[in-house]
Amino acid sequence: MTAWPTTVAEAEAEQDRLRPLVDLTDAGPPPRTVAGLDVAYADGDERLVAAVVVLDAGTLAPVDQAITIGRPAFPYVPGLFAFREIPALLDALDRLTVRPDLLVCDGHGLAHPRRFGLACHLGVLTGLPALGVGKTHLTGDWTMPGERRGDASPITLDGVTVGAVLRTQDRVRPVFVSPGHRCSVAGATAQVLALAPRFRLPETTRAADHACRAALAERTR
């Protein structure tokens, strides 16, 4: 890989370069293990903790976990968010003792201004199936889905469906799901629903979030 981008122009060019490598076909067999990834910040923009937690796809029980401490690799710019956290996330992934079958990322995938959000980027760089779950909207047209768990409506860009607004629990705010790599919109949506049997956010992101905060608290004493 070339040097990590320093400017907005370089970062956007890198997204355009990697975008053609995205595969929107569902990976064959259902994932046996699923990884949740998240990052927590300390001291503003000084330090961060990245965590990856791997769960058994069937029982949702944790099977592996890894964290790393680092620094943001890029300023926060909407649309270029991935450049900020990817180096730390890749480092954490390298510390796992197992290869997860699916990466569940915090943020968007295809539902991105250049159709190459964090989930696509991480998926292409690792070669692993990946999807994105955003807590808020980034881009694209959408309408509020029904109020029941499982209700969903499409997110479109230029008339093309790039993701889904999914209600994971009755009467709770929906999440924004989009494919990252080696999965379809429908596949990603089904996966997220299965990973969120009880709360709004998938168990993977909840577990990763907890791991980040725990490591942050541990290191702040």
Next chain:
DNA sequence: GCGACAG
């Protein structure tokens, strides 16, 4: 020109 804008 005026908003919108993942974490």
Next chain:
DNA sequence: ATCTTGTCGC
């Protein structure tokens, strides 16, 4: 993302 109390509800 993070800064932050109490409060309502399962």
